Amino acid sequence: MNNLETIAKDLYLMGCNVLINEPMSKHTTFRIGGKVALYVTPKTKNIFIEVLNYLDKNNIEYKIIGGGANLIVSDKFHDFVVISTEYISGYEIENEKIIAESGIPLSRLSFIALENSLSGMEFACGIPGSLGGAIFMNAGAYGGEMKNIIETVEVYDLKSKKILFLGNSNCKFGYRTSIFQKNNLIILGATIALKKGIHEKIKQEIFNLLEKRWSKQPLEYPSAGSIFKRPEPTFYVGTTIEKLNLKGFSIGGAQISEKHGGFIINKENATFEDVQQLINHVKKIVKEKYNKDLKVEPEIWD
C-alpha cells in the first residue's frame, strides 16, 4: 500500500486506534492469519462512517471484522486495511427492544436481555462474535437464529452516502446467509425485538445451552466454529465425519476435533495450509462416500 504512514496518520487523527503490520492471528478465534498492512479500530459509529468514506474516496481496499469468529485468514501478508467494529458497541433498551451497535458481542447482548428479563436471545448466549457478524451470517443455534429477532438493521450505503434502515424481510435471511453477503451495505446496528419473560426461566435456558455447548464443542481450543455448512437440512456434517472415523485426524497443527467432528481446531500452531489440506481431505472423502459437496462455512481471506 502506498503512503501507508500518511493513511495511518489520517485515520489516527480521525479517531481510530491504528496498528501497522498487525498479525491477524491476534484477531481471529482460529488464531491463524498473516499480517495486515493496517488494522484500525474507530472509536465511534460516526468515526466508522468517516473511515469508510475516506477509504472509499481514496480507493483503498479494506475489509471489516467483528469478532473474527467466522474467518480463516491465510498466513501471507495482506495489503489492505482491516476495520474492526470492536469499539462500536453501545446499546439501549426501549420496552421489549434492544437497539444496539454492530460491534457489541452477540453473547453479551443475550446476557443484557437476561438482565432485563427479555426472552428470545437465549440461543445466542454462546455464539462468539459481534452483532454485525451475526446479522451478516444470520447466525443461529439450537433452533434460534437472527432472522427471528431482528426488526430492523441500520446500514451505511457507501454509494448514496446515506444511513438506511432495512426491515427484516429486506435482509433476505436464510441458512447462514443474508443480503449483506451480496451487497455493499455496512451494518451499523440493529433493533432486536424480544418479549418480556421470566428471569429465572431465561437464566435456566441460557445455562442449559451453555452447558450443552461446552459438553459438545471444543471450546478450549481455537477454531472458527463449524467448518462446513450442512449441504441439506438433514445432513449433519459432524455426525458424518464421526461415522467416517475422522475425529482426531490431524494435518500439521490442525485437527478434526475429537469432541465434535464438525470442528477443525488449531491444536498446535496450525497454519492456513494445514487447515486447507484438512478441509480438502474431508471434502474428498465425503464426496466419495456420500456424493455430497461440502461448502466451508467461515469466510476465507486468501
Ligand SMILES: Cc1cc2nc3c(=O)[nH]c(=O)nc-3n(C[C@H](O)[C@H](O)[C@H](O)COP(=O)(O)OP(=O)(O)OC[C@H]3O[C@@H](n4cnc5c(N)ncnc54)[C@H](O)[C@@H]3O)c2cc1C
Ligand atoms: C467456538 C465457535 C462456536 C460457534 N458457534 C456458532 C453457532 O452456534 N452458530 C453460528 O451461526 N455460528 C457459530 N460460530 C461462527 C461465528 O460465531 C458466527 O458466524 C458469528 O456470527 C461471526 O461473527 P463475527 O463478528 O465474529 O464475524 P467476523 O468473523 O468478524 O466476520 C464475518 C463476516 O461478517 C462481516 N461483517 C462483520 N461485521 C460487519 C459489519 N458491521 N458490516 C458488514 N459486514 C460485517 C465480515 O466482513 C465478514 O465478511 C461459532 C464460532 C466459533 C469460533
